[in-house]
Amino acid sequence: MNFPPDLVIFDCDGVLVDSEPLTNVIIRDNLARHGLKISIDQVVDLFVGGTMMGVMNTARDMGAELPEGWLDTIYSEIFDVLAARVEPVPGIAAVLDALDDAGIPYAVGSNGPHRKMEITLTRTGLIERLQGRIYSREDVANPKPAPDVYLKAAQEAGVAPDRCVVVEDSASGARAGRAANMCTFGYVAQSDPARLDPICDRLFASMDALPDLLGL
Structure with missing residues (x-):
């Protein structure tokens, strides 16, 4: 893409x-x-x-x-x-800042319930930035590795799947991104790169690298 x-x-x-x-x-x-x-x-x-x-x-x-x-x-x-x-992933606020500066929207697609995301995103100070764009497996028929939650996020944003990037740290989630026909980046700071490499388009180990990978 x-x-x-x-x-x-x-x-x-x-x-x-x-x-x-x-x-x-x-x-x-x-x-x-x-x-x-x-x-x-x-x-x-x-x-x-x-x-x-x-x-x-x-x-x-x-x-x-x-x-x-x-x-x-x-x-x-x-x-x-x-x-x-719980704390935010190091560097994620700067990534969201870079997306905001570039005018590129972002969303969340998770296998977790909304209540869990409400707790974690509130404590980490991220929820205000993501309000109205938080999608859970509770919102769709099938959880990851099915693509449902990612396709819903794209549909709600009015963006074609092949114009989306998914950022994942698990093999199950990466499979969901690929099944949705979305470019999938694997975050491997705490994940085994060998498990993600075959199913991701790119791997990265620090959020500091993500803006450049996204072409920002």
């Missing part, structure tokens, strides 16, 4: 807000209490980029004894920690 794009769509967790290290510890510790002891690396491999429903189903298949109502319980644990401790 010709750069700059007409719309940039960001994943939320791990791209806008540095929530995944906090969330992964909570998932590991909670599953251990329910009979499934796995490492942080296994949590990352199995669950990052997915949904909490997917975590629940996979964990049960692996032997975790998760009670009815577990989803509400784990979300409550996660929300409490994120509300107190």
Whole structure:
């Protein structure tokens, strides 16, 4: 595609807000209490980029004894920690500033629920910049790796998919971007480049590099 794009769509967790290290510890510790002891690396491999429903189903298949109502319980644990401790991804504010200066709109497309994004984006001071352009798997039929949430963001903005760039940090999300026929950049500051490289158009390890990659 010709750069700059007409719309940039960001994943939320791990791209806008540095929530995944906090969330992964909570998932590991909670599953251990329910009979499934796995490492942080296994949590990352199995669950990052997915949904909490997917975590629940996979964990049960692996032997975790998760009670009815577990989803509400784990979300409550996660929300409490994120509300107190989550920080923005380093450099993301400068990226949004550069997009604003260039007049290029941006949006969020996440597998997380709206309540989670409300918490993390509010604490990090990003929500005012994204209001009205925040899309969740709750808004579409299928979560990532299906392209639904990214296609919805593009449709709402009135931008053709092939004029969009997706910024992702998970293989599941990158597959969603590619399935949407969008140029997909993989942010690998905390992700394994080998998992993203085959399904991304470009990889980058610092948000400082993103404005140049976008042609700003």
